[in-house]
Amino acid sequence: MKKIVIAVAAVFAHMLVNAQTETDAGNWKPWFITSGKEYRLPAPLSFEKEIDKVISVQKNMDSATRKQIVYWNAGAPGYRWQQLMNNQWPTDTGRYGALANMLLGTATYDAMIAAWETKYAYKRPRPYVQDKRIKVYAIKPESPSYPCEQSVAAGVALIIFTHFYPHLADSVKKLADQAMASRIAAGVAWPSDTKAGFELGKKIATFEIERTKDYISTIIWDGKIPDKPGLWSGRYAMLPMAGHNKTVVLENGNEFRPAPPPDFAKDMAELKNYKQTFRSLSNAFYWANQSWFMDYLPKKIFEYNLQMDPPRAARINAVVNVATYDCFVACWDAKYAYWGIRPNQYDTTFKPAIIFTPPFPGYPSGHAAISSVMAEIYSYFFPEDKELFSKKAKEAAESRFQAGIHFRTDNEVALELGKKVGEKIIRRVKQDGADKF
Numbered sequence: 001m002k003k004i005v006i007a008v009a010a011v012f013a014h015m016l017v018n019a020q021t022e023t024d025a026g027n028w029k030p031w032f033i034t035s036g037k038e039y040r041l042p043a044p045l046s047f048e049k050e051i052d053k054v055i056s057v058q059k060n061m062d063s064a065t066r067k068q069i070v071y072w073n074a075g076a077p078g079y080r081w082q083q084l085m086n087n088q089w090p091t092d093t094g095r096y097g098a099l100a101n102m103l104l105g106t107a108t109y110d111a112m113i114a115a116w117e118t119k120y121a122y123k124r125p126r127p128y129v130q131d132k133r134i135k136v137y138a139i140k141p142e143s144p145s146y147p148c149e150q151s152v153a154a155g156v157a158l159i160i161f162t163h164f165y166p167h168l169a170d171s172v173k174k175l176a177d178q179a180m181a182s183r184i185a186a187g188v189a190w191p192s193d194t195k196a197g198f199e200l201g202k203k204i205a206t207f208e209i210e211r212t213k214d215y216i217s218t219i220i221w222d223g224k225i226p227d228k229p230g231l232w233s234g235r236y237a238m239l240p241m242a243g244h245n246k247t248v249v250l251e252n253g254n255e256f257r258p259a260p261p262p263d264f265a266k267d268m269a270e271l272k273n274y275k276q277t278f279r280s281l282s283n284a285f286y287w288a289n290q291s292w293f294m295d296y297l298p299k300k301i302f303e304y305n306l307q308m309d310p311p312r313a314a315r316i317n318a319v320v321n322v323a324t325y326d327c328f329v330a331c332w333d334a335k336y337a338y339w340g341i342r343p344n345q346y347d348t349t350f351k352p353a354i355i356f357t358p359p360f361p362g363y364p365s366g367h368a369a370i371s372s373v374m375a376e377i378y379s380y381f382f383p384e385d386k387e388l389f390s391k392k393a394k395e396a397a398e399s400r401f402q403a404g405i406h407f408r409t410d411n412e413v414a415l416e417l418g419k420k421v422g423e424k425i426i427r428r429v430k431q432d433g434a435d436k437f
Contacts (some may be wrong), residue, residue: 003077003432004098005280009057010030017206019426020096021142021143022116022143022309022311022312023049024302024433025049025066025112025113025116025117025311025312025350025434026113026114026115026116026117026118026119026120026121027117027390027433028113028315028432028433028434029034029431029432029433030106030109030110030113030114031106031109031110031208031248031318031322032040032106032107032110032207032208032211032212033110033113033204033208034205035113035117036110036113036114036115036116036117036118037117037163037289038113038114038385039111039114039117039118039203040041040118041126041146041147041196041200043119043122043410044122044124044146044190044192044193044196045192047124047127047130047190049099049124049193050190050191050192051127051130051134053133053184053191054131054134054184054190054191055131055133055134055382056189057181057184057185058185058187061185061231061305065181065185066183068178068181068185068302069138069180069182069185069186069428071178072150072178072179072182072186073137073138073139073182073184073186074307075154075298075301075302075307075312076301076309076310076314076315077108077150077153077154077308077313077314078104078108078156078157078310078311078313078314078317079298079301079307079313080106080179081108081153081156081157081319082104082298083298084157084161084168084172084175085100085101085104085160086101086291086294088100088165088168089101089124090291090416091366093238093239094238095216095268096164096216096243097164097364098242098324098325098329099164099212099215099216099325099327100160100161100163100165100246101324101325102165102248102321102322102324102325103160103205103209103212103290103323104156104157104160104321105158105317105318105319105320105321105322106203106208106318106321106322106323107160107201107205107208107246108152108153108156108157108201108314108317108318108319109311109314109315109318109426110154110203110204110208110318111152111155111156111200111201111205112149112152112153112310112314114152114200114204115147115149115152115197115200116143116311117284118146118147118200119143119144119146119147120144120146122141122143122146122360123144124144124190125144126139126140126141126144126187126189127187127188127189127190128147128187128188132144134187135187136186136187136188137186137187138183138186138187138188140188141188141308141309142309144190145188145190145192145193146166146192146193146196147193147194147196147197147200148180148183148188148189148194148196148198149181149197149310150179150182150183150189150194150195151176151180151189151193151195151196151197151198152197152201153179153180153196153197153201153314154176154179154180154196154198154200154201155176155199155200155201155202155205156174156202156204157172157176157201157205158173158176158198158202158205158211159177159201159202159205159206159209160205161351163209168226171179176198180194180195180197180198180231181194182349187300189331197264207338212246214246215245216245216246217241217242217244217245217246219241219244220236220241221240221241223371224335225237225339226339227362230264230287230341231289231339231340231341231348231361232287232339232341232342232345232360232361232362233341233345234341234359236359237336237360237361238358238360239332239360240360241277241334241336242249242328242329242332242333243293243329243330243331243332243333243334243335243336243337244333244338245329246331246367247325247326247330248322248325248326248327249321249322249424249425249428250326250329250330250421250424252333252408253329253332253333253334253336253339254330254337254421256330256417256421257330257333257334257337258334258416258417259366260338261338261340261363261409261410261413263405264341264343264346264409266344266345267407267408268346268347268350268407270407270408271305271343271350271404271407271408272297272350274401274402276353276402280384280402281353281402283398283399283402284353284354284399284400284402284404285354285397285403286399287367287395287399287403288354288356288399289394292392292396293370293371293375293378295322296392297316297317297378300381300382300385301313301316304382306314309364309365311434312434314382315432315434315436316399318375318434319377319381319425319429320377322379323373323374323376323377323421323422323425324370324373324374324427326373326421327365327369327372327373327417327418327421327422328369328370330369330421331364331365331366331369331370331414331417332366332416333361334363334364334413334417335361335362335363335364335366336360336361336395338361338363339361340361340362340363340364340410341361341362341363342357342361342362342405343362343405343407344357344405344406346352346406350404351387351403351404352400352403352404352405353403354403354404355407357405358405360408361403362407362410363407363409363410363413364410364411364413364414364417365397365400365406365410365411365413365414366414366416367374367396367397367399367400367406368393368396368400368406368410368411368412368414368415368418369414369415369417369418369421370418371392371393371396371415371418371419372393372397372414372415372416372417372418372419373418373419373421373422373425374389374393374418374422375389375390375392375418375422376418376419376421376422376423376425376426377422377425380422380426380429388420393399393413393415394415397411397412397415398411
């Protein structure tokens with residue numbers, strides 16, 4: 001209890017005293033680049049010639065520009081891009097969705113570290129600070145101007161989305177241009193700040209895509225689905241080799257592989273005897289099409305005003321994305337190591353509450369594993385809500401039982417798997433130099 005109180009107090013102290021500055025963030029440990037200093041930008045040229053440009057932009061501002069300023073003022077620099085990614089990768093049945101999500105987080109965080117290293121190397125003043133004719137249409141950042149952090153995130157996003165979702169390339173480029181232009185119009189960045197930040201983000205994202213090019217397994221699946229009683233079967237198996245993907249923090253996908261599943265006779269009896277209620281069905285359908293954890297994270301970041309602290313907000317997103325990726329690999333390793341059968345296959349007379357049963361083995365539950373690892377990570381960053389996060393992870397797990405597509409054992413084993421993955425990732429996070437308590 002004492003440790004929790006100390007942790008909460010430290011979080012509040014950080015939030016109130018040092019919400020935006022983070023003068024040492026350039027020294028934090030990144031995920032894939034060697035250091036922020038490695039990517040330090042050349043000294044910026046004089047901004048004298050840019051003063052009239054910013055003043056002219058503000059003088060000719062129209063309603064569309066004002067709307068863009070408001071839109072991009074919301075959240076930390078990576079907020080809008082993570083929103084866009086959250087709409088893509090959870091429904092991406094291809095091989096790269098989890099990797100794309102992970103890299104958006106790590107590249108944004110690593111690029112933010114590099115940006116902060118450059119910011120405090122040169123301490124370039126913001127436009128509204130340098131010339132009083134320039135108005136500020138955003139919460140005043142306390143960090144130096146060069147390079148623009150919003151543009152850093154835009155550069156990362158352009159490379160990541162173009163690489164993994166090329167059909168979105170044009171749309172993302174337009175959004176990136178709008179983000180950069182909005183910072184100039186808001187009076188918080190010089191044009192050269194946005195250009196430098198954009199190129200820095202692109203450079204680091206390009207490096208990290210190359211750095212992780214061997215993360216997705218190239219092992220060719222033999223196409224054989226076990227034809228044995230008691231094992232999962234189907235015409236199509238989704239992502240059967242994902243458990244062989246390279247992991248970030250875990251040694252490999254099978255580091256925490258659970259024991260083989262039991263015979264599911266008792267589980268099946270429990271499921272068939274389960275009495276559905278309106279509440280249980282509501283929970284089943286809610287978790288079948290919602291992601292409470294992804295939706296709740298930005299709310300916590302806003303509650304703590306961490307949107308005003310770009311490096312720290314980026315750090316949280318990166319850790320969550322890494323944890324999600326590693327846990328996904330670990331879960332899929334176990335699924336295809338054991339080919340755990342689904343309830344409606346174990347007993348063909350059983351009808352699940354929801355129509356759609358996922359096209360992959362059931363043991364352990366993906367929903368439960370991912371929710372569990374998120375609960376662990378969220379509890380580290382927001383310890384005062386630990387009980388809530390644990391409750392939501394259990395609700396997510398129980399929803400799969402209530403839906404009739406998982407045995408309870410699938411969920412219990414998955415919750416433990418997610419916890420183990422989360423604990424190991426937190427041990428790594430504690431060594432990144434960002435925590436002062």
